[in-house]
Amino acid sequence: KQEVTQIPAALSVPEGENLVLNCSFTDSAIYNLQWFRQDPGKGLTSLLLIQSSQREQTSGRLNASLDKSSGRSTLYIAASQPGDSATYLCAVSHRSNDYKLSFGAGTTVTVRA
Amino acid sequence: GAVVSQHPSRVICKSGTSVKIECRSLDFQATTMFWYRQFPKQSLMLMATSNEGSKATYEQGVEKDKFLINHASLTLSTLTVTSAHPEDSSFYICSASRREQPQHFGDGTRLSIL
Numbered sequence: 001k002q003e004v005t006q007i008p009a010a011l012s013v014p015e016g017e018n019l020v021l022n023c024s025f026t027d028s029a030i031y032n033l034q035w036f037r038q039d040p041g042k043g044l045t046s047l048l049l050i051q052s053s054q055r056e057q058t059s060g061r062l063n064a065s066l067d068k069s070s071g072r073s074t075l076y077i078a079a080s081q082p083g084d085s086a087t088y089l090c091a092v093s094h095r096s097n098d099y100k101l102s103f104g105a106g107t108t109v110t111v112r113a
Numbered sequence: 114g115a116v117v118s119q120h121p122s123r124v125i126c127k128s129g130t131s132v133k134i135e136c137r138s139l140d141f142q143a144t145t146m147f148w149y150r151q152f153p154k155q156s157l158m159l160m161a162t163s164n165e166g167s168k169a170t171y172e173q174g175v176e177k178d179k180f181l182i183n184h185a186s187l188t189l190s191t192l193t194v195t196s197a198h199p200e201d202s203s204f205y206i207c208s209a210s211r212r213e214q215p216q217h218f219g220d221g222t223r224l225s226i227l
Contacts, residue, residue, distance in 0.1 A: 042221060043219050043220040044208075049215055101147075105154070
Protein backbone atom coordinates (compact mmCIF):
# COMPACT_ATOMS: atom_id res chain seq x y z
CA LYS A 1 0.00 0.00 0.00
CA GLN A 2 1.31 3.42 -0.96
CA GLU A 3 2.26 5.69 1.93
CA VAL A 4 2.88 9.37 1.42
CA THR A 5 4.74 11.41 4.02
CA GLN A 6 5.15 15.16 4.16
CA ILE A 7 7.79 16.89 6.22
CA PRO A 8 7.60 19.23 8.02
CA ALA A 9 4.02 19.14 9.27
CA ALA A 10 4.11 22.89 9.86
CA LEU A 11 6.35 25.74 8.81
CA SER A 12 6.44 29.42 9.74
CA VAL A 13 8.63 31.87 7.85
CA PRO A 14 8.96 35.64 7.46
CA GLU A 15 7.71 37.18 4.26
CA GLY A 16 10.22 37.01 1.42
CA GLU A 17 11.88 33.80 2.49
CA ASN A 18 11.89 30.82 0.14
CA LEU A 19 9.82 27.78 1.14
CA VAL A 20 10.89 24.15 0.73
CA LEU A 21 8.26 21.47 1.27
CA ASN A 22 9.08 17.79 1.10
CA CYS A 23 7.03 14.78 0.06
CA SER A 24 8.11 11.15 0.05
CA PHE A 25 6.30 8.04 -1.13
CA THR A 26 7.01 4.35 -0.62
CA ASP A 27 5.97 2.89 -3.98
CA SER A 28 7.96 4.55 -6.75
CA ALA A 29 5.86 3.10 -9.59
CA ILE A 30 3.70 6.19 -9.74
CA TYR A 31 1.70 7.49 -12.68
CA ASN A 32 1.92 11.11 -11.61
CA LEU A 33 2.36 13.35 -8.58
CA GLN A 34 0.37 16.46 -7.76
CA TRP A 35 0.82 19.32 -5.36
CA PHE A 36 -2.35 20.94 -4.01
CA ARG A 37 -3.12 23.95 -1.90
CA GLN A 38 -5.89 23.86 0.69
CA ASP A 39 -7.14 26.94 2.52
CA PRO A 40 -8.91 26.43 5.88
CA GLY A 41 -12.35 24.90 5.43
CA LYS A 42 -11.99 24.76 1.68
CA GLY A 43 -11.41 22.21 -1.05
CA LEU A 44 -8.22 21.58 -2.99
CA THR A 45 -6.64 23.72 -5.65
CA SER A 46 -4.20 21.95 -7.95
CA LEU A 47 -0.87 23.75 -8.16
CA LEU A 48 1.40 21.50 -10.19
CA LEU A 49 1.17 18.05 -11.76
CA ILE A 50 4.29 16.09 -12.64
CA GLN A 51 4.02 13.02 -14.84
CA SER A 52 6.22 10.08 -13.90
CA SER A 53 8.48 10.74 -16.90
CA GLN A 54 9.12 14.36 -15.88
CA ARG A 55 11.70 15.74 -13.45
CA GLU A 56 10.08 19.04 -12.63
CA GLN A 57 7.29 21.50 -13.30
CA THR A 58 7.21 25.25 -12.84
CA SER A 59 4.43 27.78 -12.50
CA GLY A 60 5.31 31.33 -11.54
CA ARG A 61 7.01 31.29 -8.14
CA LEU A 62 6.34 27.58 -7.73
CA ASN A 63 8.66 24.81 -8.77
CA ALA A 64 8.19 21.12 -8.05
CA SER A 65 10.82 18.48 -8.60
CA LEU A 66 10.34 14.73 -8.80
CA ASP A 67 12.89 12.00 -8.13
CA LYS A 68 10.84 8.91 -8.78
CA SER A 69 13.58 6.39 -8.08
CA SER A 70 14.11 7.70 -4.56
CA GLY A 71 10.41 8.35 -3.99
CA ARG A 72 10.69 12.06 -3.36
CA SER A 73 9.27 15.35 -4.51
CA THR A 74 10.03 18.86 -3.36
CA LEU A 75 7.89 21.95 -3.76
CA TYR A 76 9.77 25.25 -3.79
CA ILE A 77 7.94 28.53 -3.34
CA ALA A 78 10.13 31.54 -4.05
CA ALA A 79 9.86 34.87 -2.25
CA SER A 80 6.97 33.83 0.00
CA GLN A 81 4.05 36.17 0.65
CA PRO A 82 1.41 36.17 3.41
CA GLY A 83 -1.09 35.00 0.78
CA ASP A 84 0.91 31.78 0.46
CA SER A 85 -0.23 30.78 3.95
CA ALA A 86 -2.18 27.54 3.53
CA THR A 87 -1.82 23.79 3.79
CA TYR A 88 0.05 22.14 0.94
CA LEU A 89 -0.75 18.53 0.09
CA CYS A 90 1.03 16.17 -2.21
CA ALA A 91 -0.65 13.16 -3.77
CA VAL A 92 0.46 10.33 -6.02
CA SER A 93 -1.49 8.08 -8.34
CA HIS A 94 -0.87 4.66 -9.80
CA ARG A 95 -2.14 3.14 -13.02
CA SER A 96 -2.43 -0.18 -11.20
CA ASN A 97 -4.77 1.40 -8.65
CA ASP A 98 -7.16 2.94 -11.17
CA TYR A 99 -5.39 6.29 -10.84
CA LYS A 100 -6.71 6.84 -7.32
CA LEU A 101 -4.88 9.50 -5.37
CA SER A 102 -2.95 8.76 -2.18
CA PHE A 103 -2.45 11.90 -0.14
CA GLY A 104 0.09 13.02 2.40
CA ALA A 105 -1.12 14.73 5.58
CA GLY A 106 0.09 18.10 4.35
CA THR A 107 2.42 20.88 5.44
CA THR A 108 0.74 23.91 7.00
CA VAL A 109 2.60 27.05 6.02
CA THR A 110 2.38 30.41 7.75
CA VAL A 111 4.09 33.38 6.13
CA ARG A 112 4.50 36.25 8.60
CA ALA A 113 4.19 39.80 7.31
CA GLY B 114 -10.27 25.23 -15.76
CA ALA B 115 -12.76 22.54 -14.84
CA VAL B 116 -15.27 23.49 -12.16
CA VAL B 117 -16.76 21.15 -9.58
CA SER B 118 -19.53 22.43 -7.37
CA GLN B 119 -20.31 20.82 -4.02
CA HIS B 120 -23.43 21.60 -2.03
CA PRO B 121 -24.12 22.31 0.75
CA SER B 122 -20.92 23.82 2.10
CA ARG B 123 -22.01 23.33 5.69
CA VAL B 124 -24.58 21.18 7.44
CA ILE B 125 -25.48 21.07 11.11
CA CYS B 126 -28.11 18.55 12.10
CA LYS B 127 -29.33 16.30 14.85
CA SER B 128 -28.18 12.76 15.42
CA GLY B 129 -30.24 10.25 13.45
CA THR B 130 -30.81 12.54 10.48
CA SER B 131 -29.81 11.51 6.97
CA VAL B 132 -27.81 14.09 5.05
CA LYS B 133 -27.33 14.33 1.29
CA ILE B 134 -24.35 16.05 -0.31
CA GLU B 135 -24.27 16.85 -4.01
CA CYS B 136 -21.27 17.02 -6.29
CA ARG B 137 -21.65 18.49 -9.76
CA SER B 138 -19.16 18.90 -12.57
CA LEU B 139 -20.28 22.14 -14.20
CA ASP B 140 -18.36 22.26 -17.43
CA PHE B 141 -17.31 18.71 -18.26
CA GLN B 142 -18.69 15.22 -18.22
CA ALA B 143 -17.21 13.29 -15.33
CA THR B 144 -16.94 9.58 -15.95
CA THR B 145 -15.66 9.08 -12.41
CA MET B 146 -16.35 10.87 -9.16
CA PHE B 147 -14.52 10.33 -5.89
CA TRP B 148 -15.64 10.96 -2.32
CA TYR B 149 -13.11 11.75 0.40
CA ARG B 150 -13.28 12.35 4.11
CA GLN B 151 -10.86 14.58 5.97
CA PHE B 152 -10.35 14.82 9.74
CA PRO B 153 -8.70 17.91 11.25
CA LYS B 154 -5.00 18.15 10.45
CA GLN B 155 -5.13 14.83 8.63
CA SER B 156 -4.91 13.71 5.07
CA LEU B 157 -7.79 13.10 2.70
CA MET B 158 -8.98 9.52 2.92
CA LEU B 159 -10.70 8.07 -0.11
CA MET B 160 -14.09 6.64 0.81
CA ALA B 161 -15.42 5.46 -2.54
CA THR B 162 -15.15 5.75 -6.28
CA SER B 163 -18.25 6.04 -8.40
CA ASN B 164 -18.54 5.57 -12.13
CA GLU B 165 -21.56 6.87 -13.98
CA GLY B 166 -24.28 4.30 -14.26
CA SER B 167 -22.66 1.68 -12.05
CA LYS B 168 -22.39 0.90 -8.38
CA ALA B 169 -19.79 2.69 -6.31
CA THR B 170 -16.62 0.93 -5.21
CA TYR B 171 -15.99 1.45 -1.52
CA GLU B 172 -12.60 1.46 0.18
CA GLN B 173 -11.88 -1.01 2.92
CA GLY B 174 -13.52 -0.07 6.19
CA VAL B 175 -16.15 2.23 4.67
CA GLU B 176 -19.72 1.08 5.33
CA LYS B 177 -21.65 1.12 2.08
CA ASP B 178 -25.00 1.10 3.89
CA LYS B 179 -23.92 4.09 5.91
CA PHE B 180 -22.56 6.14 3.03
CA LEU B 181 -24.84 5.76 0.04
CA ILE B 182 -23.42 6.98 -3.24
CA ASN B 183 -25.34 7.58 -6.42
CA HIS B 184 -23.85 8.64 -9.74
CA ALA B 185 -26.88 8.84 -11.97
CA SER B 186 -25.47 11.16 -14.62
CA LEU B 187 -22.15 12.33 -15.99
CA THR B 188 -22.44 15.58 -14.08
CA LEU B 189 -23.91 14.62 -10.71
CA SER B 190 -22.98 12.33 -7.86
CA THR B 191 -24.55 12.33 -4.41
CA LEU B 192 -23.33 11.07 -1.05
CA THR B 193 -25.99 10.35 1.57
CA VAL B 194 -24.87 9.86 5.15
CA THR B 195 -27.67 7.75 6.60
CA SER B 196 -28.73 8.02 10.24
CA ALA B 197 -25.78 10.28 10.97
CA HIS B 198 -24.15 10.25 14.40
CA PRO B 199 -21.59 12.58 15.99
CA GLU B 200 -18.72 10.34 14.88
CA ASP B 201 -19.74 11.01 11.27
CA SER B 202 -18.91 14.70 11.75
CA SER B 203 -16.13 15.52 9.33
CA PHE B 204 -15.16 17.41 6.20
CA TYR B 205 -16.32 15.61 3.04
CA ILE B 206 -14.81 16.48 -0.34
CA CYS B 207 -15.72 15.24 -3.77
CA SER B 208 -13.72 15.27 -6.97
CA ALA B 209 -14.54 14.55 -10.57
CA SER B 210 -12.47 13.36 -13.46
CA ARG B 211 -12.77 12.19 -17.02
CA ARG B 212 -11.08 8.85 -17.64
CA GLU B 213 -7.37 9.18 -16.81
CA GLN B 214 -7.43 12.96 -16.52
CA PRO B 215 -6.55 14.73 -13.23
CA GLN B 216 -9.24 15.06 -10.61
CA HIS B 217 -10.92 18.41 -10.01
CA PHE B 218 -12.10 19.04 -6.47
CA GLY B 219 -15.17 20.62 -4.94
CA ASP B 220 -14.98 23.06 -2.04
CA GLY B 221 -16.01 20.47 0.51
CA THR B 222 -18.88 20.08 2.97
CA ARG B 223 -18.46 20.54 6.71
CA LEU B 224 -20.83 18.10 8.40
CA SER B 225 -21.55 18.58 12.09
CA ILE B 226 -23.84 16.14 13.87
CA LEU B 227 -25.12 17.25 17.26
